[in-house]
Amino acid sequence: DAGVIQSPRHEVTEMGQEVTLRCKPISGHNSLFWYRQTMMRGLELLIYFNNNVPIDDSGMPEDRFSAKMPNASFSTLKIQPSEPRDSAVYFCASSLRGQGSQETQYFGPGTRLLVL
Amino acid sequence: SQKIEQNSEALNIQEGKTATLTCNYTNYSPAYLQWYRQDPGRGPVFLLLIRENEKEKRKERLKVTFDTTLKQSLFHITASQPADSATYLCALGGGYNKLIFGAGTRLAVHP
Numbered sequence: 001d002a003g004v005i006q007s008p009r010h011e012v013t014e015m016g017q018e019v020t021l022r023c024k025p026i027s028g029h030n031s032l033f034w035y036r037q038t039m040m041r042g043l044e045l046l047i048y049f050n051n052n053v054p055i056d057d058s059g060m061p062e063d064r065f066s067a068k069m070p071n072a073s074f075s076t077l078k079i080q081p082s083e084p085r086d087s088a089v090y091f092c093a094s095s096l097r098g099q100g101s102q103e104t105q106y107f108g109p110g111t112r113l114l115v116l
Numbered sequence: 117s118q119k120i121e122q123n124s125e126a127l128n129i130q131e132g133k134t135a136t137l138t139c140n141y142t143n144y145s146p147a148y149l150q151w152y153r154q155d156p157g158r159g160p161v162f163l164l165l166i167r168e169n170e171k172e173k174r175k176e177r178l179k180v181t182f183d184t185t186l187k188q189s190l191f192h193i194t195a196s197q198p199a200d201s202a203t204y205l206c207a208l209g210g211g212y213n214k215l216i217f218g219a220g221t222r223l224a225v226h227p
Contacts, residue, residue, distance in 0.1 A: 004159075031213050042219040043160070043205065048212065055212050091159050095213045103148060103213045107159030 002026075004108035006092050012114045018080040021111045024073055025094030033105060034067055034077050035091040043091070049075065050097060082115045089113070118144045120218035122206055128224045129196055137191040137221045139206030144216070146208035149182055149189050154203045154220065164191075165209075196225045 005024040013019055025032050034046040047057040049069045057067070064083070069075040079086055089112050093105040121140045129135050139149070148167045152160035166173045166182045166189070173180045179192040193200050203222045207215040 033214075035217075043217040045214065045216065048214060050212050056214070093159070097213045103150070103165060103209055104162045105160075105213065105215060107161070110157075110159050 004092055004094055004106055006090075006108035006111050008111060009109060010112045010114075012116065013082055014116050015083055016081045017115075018078065019082045019086075019113060019115075021077040021090050021092075021113070023075045023077070023092030023108060025075070025092070026106055027073065029094035029096050029106070030072070031095045031097045032069060032075050033093040033095075034075070035093065036088045037091060037110070038088045046077070082113075084115045087113055087115050118142070118208070118216055120144075120206060120208060120216060122204075122218040123221045124219065126222040126224055128226065131197060131225055131227050133196055135193040135196045135200070135223055135225070137204050137206075137223065139189040139191070139218055141187050141208055141218075144187075144208055145184075146210060148209040149180075150207045150209060150215065151178075151180060151189075151191050152205040152207060152217075154205055160205055160217075163204075193223075196223075198225045198227055201225050 007022045031050050033048040037043045046059045047067045052069045067077045089110045091107050091110045093107045095105045119142045150165045151163045154160045164180045166180045177194045181190045201224050203220040205220040206218040
């Protein structure tokens, strides 16, 4: 299994630009999570999906952030317009939710975003 | 609001000793609690899960305890090795496999 795949691994952009982060969850998993990690705030849950449907987006910091999951094998997190305070490492994780399943989340390698 | 506290300061121990990390929480009744390991530049990796009706769980050199009355979990690494040096994250579990993570404790095991 290839694990959770994220792209790009690194992104440097200028303030005001649109940023799109991509995630491919583990095949067969039905839950997908987007996190942001900074030194100051730790690992914060932004939004999560179950069976491609957003369940809770209360962690999304502002309307500048949006996330989609058009199918079971792909999700995007978009920031438009980006600001310097959005600089962080963004992780995608997936898990299998259901009877008899484990609640383990499998994390991708993360996207390190720097907004200048 | 929900709050999870882990030792903010790094834990330094000598190789071969037992490392004990603490996770305290308030305003939450998790169905389960998990511990993850995170190495620099990488995503967290799952280590152990313990449910609310379990007191203790073991896996090789790892041991986790869960006291729902004290609202505390302890994570032990016995016979620690330099390769155990990493940041360890505590996470509280709820519906839809949602996790709320603590800030993590950095462990340094010295030869």
